[in-house]
Amino acid sequence: MRNFTVTVLDTTGIQPYIFGSNRLRENIGASYLVSQATDNWARNALNTLKENINKEVYAFNAQHNQPEVKPYIEDGELAAELVYAGGGNTVLLFSQKQYAIQFTQILSKRILEEAPGINLVAVHQEFDWDNQSLYDVVQDLMKNDLDAKKRSRIPSAPLLGLSVTANCRSTQLVAVRMSKKFEDEDDEPYLISREIQQKRQAVNSANHKLTNKFLSSETSDTYEFPRRIDYLGRSEGDFSYVAVVHADGNGMGKRFQKFGEGKSNRDYITAMRQLSHSVNQAGINALQKVVDILIRSIKLEANGTRTVKGKFTIKEYNEKYNLPFRPLVYGGDDVTFVCDGRLGLELAAIYLEELEKQPIADGRILNACAGICVVKTHYPFARAYQLSEDLCKGAKKFVKNEDQGDFSALDWHLAASGLSGSIGEIRDREYQVPAGNLAMRPIGLRKQQDSDWRTWEGFTKVVKHLNEDEEWKGRRNKVIALREVLRQGMNATQKFLKNYRIKDEQLPLFPESSGQSLSLAQQGWLNGICGYFDAIEAMEFYISLKEESDANLSTENQATE
Template sequence: MKLSAVLIDTVSIQEYIFLSNKLKENIGASFLVKKIYEDILKEALKVTFSRDIDIKEWENDPTNIKINQDSEEVEIGYIGGGNALVLFKDKYKTTEFIKNYTKLLLVKVPGLKTAFGIIHDFDLDNFKNSMKNLHENLRENKNKYSPNVTLPKYGFTLDCPRTNESAENFEDPERAESFNEQDAKIKYISSVAWTKLKFSDKAKDEMIDKINDILNDKYTLTNDIEKLGQQEGKDYIAVVHIDGNKMGERFSKCESLSEYRKLSIGVRNATEKTFKKMIEILIKQIKKNKAFDLKNGEFKLSTENGKIILPIRPIVLGGDDITFISDGRLGIWLAEIFIKEFANHSINNEPLSVCGGVSIVKTKYPFYRAYKLAEGLIDKAKKESRKKEGSYIDFFISSSGWSGSLDGIINKHLSTVNGNLHFGPYRVDKTNEEKSLENLKYIVKEFKNIPKNKIMKLREILFEDKDNAKIYVKELKAKGVKLPQIKGMYYHEHIWQNKETPYFDAIELIDFYPEGLL
């Protein structure tokens, strides 16, 4: 049977979620992206077919393809990974549905761009090839059309102080109820910012409900970026982006809709279970580790309504894609936990794996730039993963406020006459490799036992000639100080080897990896 198929995709989703420097807007935006494949999709189908359509049915029984039945006009193929497949028997209904859906998006989620792949010869018996054709049509349509999803700006309209859009929403008292006092002082903001802010608290409540069995009414999450455990003088956050390895390849190999559905459900469940496990491990550390002591610990944990605010805030949690922020000193530790726990899951006896990018920046650092750094770091990690089939992590600490692309920063600020100071990415799932995360943590731990003035002197030496480095190693030996050694390598004697050194990354990490967690 030939069907009409519509593949819905979001365009520039990262820009929509992370462009604002306000955490509440980021959280609200992520919530809205999720809702366009839930409430709004359901409403558009109801308007199109004049009845309620169960958009969750495919999850309950992924092997049951109901569109084959004579009585069925429409069916959800799957929802996941930031897109949705909807199957129709009547091709004219596809046009009607897209009109209804996009109209609802303009009203309810201004600023969010979508694109559609549409074919009218979708064959469930030739699913793999049909999906390939559908994705090709989606790519064509993305390049052809650029929809206007916000009210246009004119010379006489007020600019929104939060976005680069026209400020057309008046903050009347009724609308201000869901905002905090600072938000309510702004009289006019764009509909884009207002909608994101409106749903931020609802997004928080939904996330708390998802992990409520772990929180035990003792812990909670925050929408305030200042309450993630930062201390004065250590006012840094970590933006952590984690993404699955070769997931697109695995989905493209699916031979049937039911196989595709099972993979989608399996990946999502693995991500959510891993996230909950990570939170569980964090709470255990908060309970027993002195670093988290409420009075004398390294972290300044805040409370809200008698509950301890966790020093982590998830922003995106869907499919194999997760983005969260935390106190800057916890980013790499939390990412490592997630990567290791995720590897314990498999689908059809095939193991799952992910890579991670961690950008550590000052709390006031532009959020979108921090996210783009994390994205660049994960690209480097995935490039290494494709070579060696493993789970990798890379990180960057922007203590100097450098701007530009990740490669630009590394080439401009971290390249010396001796070689590159950036040693990553680091392998997480193996400990016996030169560039393993375990080796890096070992060096950091050893550095914490060496006087800080000697470590800072080593940092200076890294920017100087190799000969100075060798002289400094001899000076340290004469004073009874030995540099940490990586098995089979000679960094501890020459500092540099093959134009690389692990010591700069380790020095940078000393203040961003609590000793009690090493």
């Protein structure tokens, strides 16, 4: 009988830890520390355990090791084996429970010292390799023990100042020193806590990792990822918005469960490694395509500046140009990035499209949903992230309610001014009118059936038409007038089209083949949903980066039979 101990690691309170500051550097450092805590640091802790107990361990690494290659813990030569690290969880096997506890102590100590503020949760369960299913044990630990421990955990109360102390500007904890100024930092040194100190120290490592992963040696000579919100492409005195984009794979928890179900213990380990690595690589590859498309869209102008499609100038600092885009959380199906507000919608859609193309170990398409929140540049970052996460959840709910199987979708909110209330409250207050719902979002990435018109293709076609067709281009008052009559419903919209002598007395057609788009174009509404209000709102927040988009724009309304 071979008895082992299963250990599952997770972290809590990650959202406020990463996004609780309005300083991009601190967000960057925090994200890097979180990624290290349950991945590389877990492997390092295993190697430290190896030295302490003088026994062999296997710190499996998908980047260097094949998932099925030995050594195996069941062969009796290992004290510990890393099963997989991915999706925020790390699963390990130990030959004795005392080794699992020692490992957790080693990792916890490092997190306390080098990443204060990250809360590590660990659960252990002994099991019989020969008579129990590792799949069942891991599922039980994740569903019951891990969740229960997260809920029952009493948040630690940090020891505040015992005498006269000063507070950290970012966390309000006791300050331990003044910040060291970065070269490209305008702020004067400010009081920081130990948590912020560690985050700032991690920035250079985070930048190095990001650059090595997504920029070639050639492109890294010209471009770099920004470390300041103001370097994301902000046009001073003209346009000052940033997009926070959060994307998450659809039903990934159940997908991992299904892929591991019914397998022998060793086959389960191999399967989890394969699926975890393929999902992680899919997210990386999709982001790589986003970076590549963005770089190809940048043009060198006659005056020596560089612009995105000629629309706005990107920032230059220290002989390098700052890309108007920065991934914060990446690796796996859960991705968060920030970018110039005019690129949020397009880059989110490109990411979802590229994610669907990636090979996954279980042979299924990786569909995902994205939430895009566009806010003023210095709007509270934690609030913007929370809204993007809520929008992503709204898109997932839309997918379930449509009852058309699994597909990718996106939802967004463009906050031209402040924000008050939840997304649901904002939609009820600002988009519900007697005629119905002014917002067509959430929308699917593509059509699932012929009658689908609430799609990314349809939305972008209408935005391009309003921005580029001679009947609407540059006629701001006319567009604003259309926006106001859409609020009044179908009859008012029809009168507007007639009075303004709009061609064929109809708005641009949506690309669907059931025939209902003609009615939508003539009335502006279909089944209580307005098809054009969202497009009008997005006219200044959408730039197409695809090379063929301008050439293929059709400005003629043709009814689809």
